[in-house]
Amino acid sequence: MISRIDLRGDALPEGGALRDLLPRADFDVEAALDKVRPICEDVHHRGDAALIEYAETFDGVVLDQVRVPAAALTRALDELDAEVRAALEESIRRARIVHRAQRRKDHTTQVVPGGTVTEKWVPVDRVGLYAPGGRSVYPSSVIMNVVPAQEAGVPSLALASPAQKEFGGLPHPTILAACALLGVDEVYAAGGATAVAMFAYGTESCPPANMVTGPGNIWVAAAKRYFTGRIGIDAEAGPTEIAILADSTADPVHVAADLISQAEHDPLAAAVLVTDSEELAAAVERELEPQVAATKHVEDRIRPALAGRQSAIVLVSSVEDGLKVVDAYGAEHLEIQTADAGDVAARVRNAGAIFVGPWAPVSLGDYAAGSNHVLPTGGCACHSSGLSVQSFLRGIHIVDYTRDALAEVAHHVVTLAEAEDLPAHGAALKARFDWKVPGQ
DSSP states (O other): OOOEEEOOSSOOOOHHHHHTTSOOOOOOHHHHHHHHHHHHHHHHHHTHHHHHHHHHHHHOOOOSOSBOOHHHHHHHHHTSOHHHHHHHHHHHHHHHHHHHTTOOOOEEEEEETTEEEEEEEEEOSEEEEEOOOSSSOOHHHHHHHHHHHHHHTOSEEEEEEOOOGGGTTSOOHHHHHHHHHHTOOOEEEOOHHHHHHHHHHOOSSSOOOSEEEOOOOHHHHHHHHHHBTTBEESOOOOSOEEEEEEOTTSOHHHHHHHHHHHHTTOTTOEEEEEESOHHHHHHHHHHHHHHHHTSSSIIIIIHHHHHSTTOEEEEOSSHHHHHHHHHHHTEEEEEEESTTHHHHHHTOOSEEEEEESTTOOHHHHHHTSSSOOOOOOTTGGGTOOOOOGGGGEEEEEEEEEOHHHHHHHHHHHHHHHHHTTOHHHHHHHHGGGTTOOTTO
């Protein structure tokens, strides 16, 4: 059901050579751009009419309007199952605790007497948030996007999720209920690249946004790439990933269950076990079959995901080598299930989020740990972070110098300007001192 990669014996290669040995899904965003580009430009030129047409083409629904009526949000919350509502409210509460602590404060640094630089943190003016609605419904993604944006102080938030034929052309009611719980009343029935284009260009019903965040399929990722430079994005999210670094102390039942939990997202989902224990590897392989057989989404998602080239059990000579492997892989979600899990986790450099020990499974982070589950995929954790309050803030430097403070450093500025063959830069300072720079 899942392949093996044996990296024991010889010394592990470094850098890119090691990354090339590890499993990864095929996810060609560049190729998808050719199909996304005309759709995005059609939305640009025809606005809501194009969105309505694409909803019929892609989602099989006929819409009168793209914006979801306020009454539909209220109704969705009123009709929400009480247990689901309680779970969403607890997820929101925990996410707020974590994200509120991420707020940044303005800070002024005195560089010299009379010369200060203040770093001022300003939220993005308007953000378009995306909640997927394909194989599964993700109210948790609504929470993970909305809470950090709200805690950052973003003044204008809008959310898009695909129209659902089953629900009369509205997004899934649990998505709408989550929006209502969070106080988001601007919601659109738009999916995939069309939703990103709506936010990037604006339409008759939806003002343009400065930034678009949220996970999605390859068409969402391609549209984000297409609009990079026009709007800010969080990331080009690819298929979800779990990597588990485990030794002989790990419980194979837990490990198998956690691999399956990510595999049920998508047939391209990656499930990777890195271990120095061949006994654990064998035990996990034995566990996978009955656990897979007992769950849902077996043939359309889980089996293809586990059997795909993106999933594997990677055998290493030691936990030390395992650390090198998971750092090279840069997983979206990384579980550490070793004897000294806390110490091992503290040494990891590349991961979207790290889950320590047997009682912190990825599923906890998906819903109720308080952490954010919008995380870098495809190895991007080597250079990027998950969604946070910081994602929605811009740092602006405010420079305030007196005449004396400028005079003290002016000769250095002129010297550097002339060294770069930019004499007008220097002249801008000379003009302030009757063309004579103090100190020269």
